[in-house]
Amino acid sequence: MQDRSQTLSPMIDKLQLWRPLDPAEKRAILALPHKVEEARAHACLVREGEKPSHSCLLLEGFAFRHKVLVDGSRSISAIHMKGDIVDLQNALLGTADHSVETLTRATVAFIPREEMKRIAFEFPSVGLAMWYDTLVDGSIFREWIANIARRDAAARLAHLLCEFGLRLQAIGLGDRRSYQLPMTQEQLADATGLTSVHVNRTLMDLESRGLIARSKKAVTIADWKRMEDAAGFNEAYLHLRGQVSLSPP
Amino acid sequence: MQDRSQTLSPMIDKLQLWRPLDPAEKRAILALPHKVEEARAHACLVREGEKPSHSCLLLEGFAFRHKVLVDGSRSISAIHMKGDIVDLQNALLGTADHSVETLTRATVAFIPREEMKRIAFEFPSVGLAMWYDTLVDGSIFREWIANIARRDAAARLAHLLCEFGLRLQAIGLGDRRSYQLPMTQEQLADATGLTSVHVNRTLMDLESRGLIARSKKAVTIADWKRMEDAAGFNEAYLHLRGQVSLSPP
DNA sequence: GGGCTGCCCAAACCTATGTTGGGTCGATCA
DNA sequence: TGATCGACCCAACATAGGTTTGGGCAGCCC
Structure with missing residues (x-):
């Protein structure tokens, strides 16, 4: 494990796909309070219906979002990898409308959702990058809809x-x-x-x-x-x- | 047409589905610069590949998002109605990854995207409601994926x-x-x-x-x-x- | 080392949905 | 008044993909 002060750096790398961040913004991200956990493969990170109080950030490994329908069939709506903020959606929305599960062994950082909100408005560039990130997720969802519906x-x-x-x-x-x-x-x-x-x-x-x-x-x-x-x-x-x-x- | 100073009120009503706004926040929304247009049915509001400089807000009527695939088939990914900020996604993301078209006669307000960003960070409550709004859109996309994939x-x-x-x-x-x-x-x-x-x-x-x-x-x-x-x-x-x-x- | 368990592969058969090519009706307009 | 058009409806047929069942094989645990 690297220097503790750098654990959240995958989040910086991911957000910088969307817009550049200056040193103060990066420092603020690295300083976010969080706890790191190792999860084994097929571990459940969030369960549909729960009210998660933390966002979780994938530091290593893979995960996916899914829902199971009444007849028991399952639909996977997204795959996630290093740097993805896997649970902004559920954390901000209050109650989870879907579950998140690891695909492989993974290491994840849990960040209190109040801290995510705080940093977004204290550092607009970070907030905009996070917002942008959720919009790209939306764009991918739309493409998946087209994929499943028409190909x-x-x-x-x-x-x-x-x-x-x-x-x-x-x-x-x-x-x-x-x-x-x-x-x-x-x-x-x-x-x-x-x-x-x-x-x-x-x-x-x-x-x-x-x-x-x-x-x-x-x-x-x-x-x-x-x-x-x-x-x-x-x-x-x-x-x-x-x-x-x-x-x- | 009602008092011009109230034209954007459907946006307030919509955002208040997500969180309450105080009078100053409402005033700021109503004061957003914008131009209103009437669109006939089947009019194109945004075309895939364009770089829209404005968000458009549906004041009346219905619209939908869609993409057309290489083989000419079409996929509709969302239906929109009064109060929906139909084009935050395309406007913030830069280049439109899908098109938006009216379903009926509609009246829409075009708001410069810089103004949308400004109000989001100047009034965090408004920003959070807008963010929340895009997250709910995402949740609906996920449900549509499950709908098409598994029902x-x-x-x-x-x-x-x-x-x-x-x-x-x-x-x-x-x-x-x-x-x-x-x-x-x-x-x-x-x-x-x-x-x-x-x-x-x-x-x-x-x-x-x-x-x-x-x-x-x-x-x-x-x-x-x-x-x-x-x-x-x-x-x-x-x-x-x-x-x-x-x-x- | 023998028995699980999870995953991949195979083949026969079935059905929900797609395709094609019509027909009808009401609205609009010359 | 008749022509045109868009939306709905209908029926015969075709097929992509689902269902069921079972075999094989690698990894793992007792």
């Missing part, structure tokens, strides 16, 4: 694989064209509105078409351009090049 | 009808059990990931099961409880009773 199984999975690769790359965790995917086929199914059986069929189809190669949990995308075409993928919705267009408030 | 056609449509009724009622525009639905079957299809043919079949099925009655564009829900059951509907995700749980920043 066939192969394109849906290809799209998810493109997104995952690009997001990993954006936070410096590897190459969009080759990475570890810490999800089972059943989880992929819940994230794409398919069944695990069909995810299996479809992944093998993508592989036989030479679009991807797999071994264990590793995925490699042979030809990014062809993959984008198969997915109907357009990275604009991730807003990864957005920060330049924002003038200070 | 069958009848439940999907029933769910949309429940949501629309409740939201109309929340802004004082009628009764959740009986209202005008300003959408064609094709638009319903694009909002539920179905085809218009199947929407037609399914609406007639819902009607034959006695869940809804229709005449022209009016829908009436015979038995709210039964409808909720058919839809797997749980209103928690709309956060309409959320404001009490928020303490001031």
